[in-house]
Amino acid sequence: MKGLYCRVNERDVELQFVIKEMSLPEALSCHQVRIEVKACGLSSVDLQLLREMKIQKELISVGREVVGVVKQVGSKVSLFQPEEEVVGILPLDCPFSGLCGFIDIDEQYLVHKPVQLSCVTVAAALRDAVGAYTALHTLAHMTAWQSVLVVDGASSFGLMCIQLAWYHGLKVLTTSYSPQDHTFLEQLRPTVGVQDPLVARVIPVYKGPSELVPAVLEETGGLGVDIVIDSGVRLHEEEEPELYTGPHKHDLIDVLAVGGRWVTSHPHLQLDPPDCSYLHLKSASLSFLNPEVWTTSSAQHGRYLHILKDIVDKLSSGVLRPRPEEFPLYEATVAMETLQRHPKKKAVVKFSAED
Structure with missing residues (x-):
């Protein structure tokens, strides 16, 4: 299983986006959910924020806004069942890239996706x-x-x-x-x-x-x-x-x-x-404004989940409508390089049956 990651050069100024082979653990932890990713929203990487949060890794995961289908749940997961569609934002220190075919994530970062809501729409707006x-x-x-x-x-x-x-x-x-x-x-x-x-x-x-x-x-x-x-x-x-x-x-x-x-x-x-x-x-x-504050602090996590649910509802009813640029998986590297230069745009990668 391959995923897209960001590597920082020695001078800490240039970013290089690389494909790396990843493997999922054999067993899920008790509160984790394994999902098959259907669409992934791309955003620019904020290196300064990562340094200030003391998140220093050789490879930084990209594509954190994910939409997918639950395939397996941990022993203590109570909110989701297999084959349910979910959306969420991966935490900053998540070891998986959203551009992997499958990822493991704690259930506390996910909410349900309405069936009628497009995967691209929610990934672009979340x-x-x-x-x-x-x-x-x-x-x-x-x-x-x-x-x-x-x-x-x-x-x-x-x-x-x-x-x-x-x-x-x-x-x-x-x-x-x-x-x-x-x-x-x-x-x-x-x-x-x-x-x-x-x-x-x-x-x-x-x-x-x-x-x-x-x-x-x-x-x-x-x-x-x-x-x-x-x-x-x-x-x-x-x-x-x-x-x-x-x-x-x-x-x-x-x-x-x-x-x-x-x-x-x-x-x-x-x-x-x-x-x-x-x-x-x-x-x-x-x-x-620091939008990442919700996933870096658990002080008001219930309120954060309420916000995610309300966003999904408003996307489903057409109140919120994004304007994304859709890319195939093989152009994800080019899309990330473009976003790093023009961070105000929004790109979405939709997985096809062949990916």
Whole structure:
């Protein structure tokens, strides 16, 4: 049985994706489930997070969002039976790659998959949807009639945030990084109900950041938005406007309303004293988003499983709809190399009968 893994070179900067032969143990532990993988979602490898979590291995497993069929259960497994379809996210220290044909995993990381739900759909959305739930529910404490700015709404994470916020009755603003993304976001509609746009306004920033602040303030009557969710920010001004890759931290502080909440994905965000003073004047707060916190800590594991179940239900009903790129198994290495350069995209490998 072969699987795809990530190997770090000596300088700890370049990643190499390699195929390695793996074998399953003869017997399952009492709480483990053996599943046959049907689809696997690929995401970029965060080496810095692995180092900070003291997870240092020669080979790092990739493809952690898995969908499969239960083939065997341990002696104390109570939640699943053979031939049931399940979904889950493998823990960071899992010895198996999601691209193996079969894997062993503790039952506490899995939930049932509805029969009518596509394997590709759930594999593509699971991790980003967990991040969206963490940002909007856990950190931002969203409520209906609030306003939210989602930076880069066409990314896989941004798309989940937009759909989840709209479902809960928030007014959604977002930014686009290309004309193609701008058109896609303006055409977003729900699958059921009134066919109004999901996004109240799409703000183009691919020509530069100058439109962001005035557009948000215009749309909110000068009050700013209640919630800001970014997928990375710039800490310093770029010398050339055409190098614009995201909003500056000052822009996001400017568009926050009084009592607003800013959720950032930037692990090294630094605020100067004037920035902190401005946030203090607005009585605003800043939270750091780490979607992996659910699988690295067991403090609220029941809540995590509840989130996974709700995500699966919303995917099944069409509330959440990802936009994945599907790859065959033999192109998984190329897909991972592409994702490492462009981490905001989403790739899914679907196993065929021949794999």
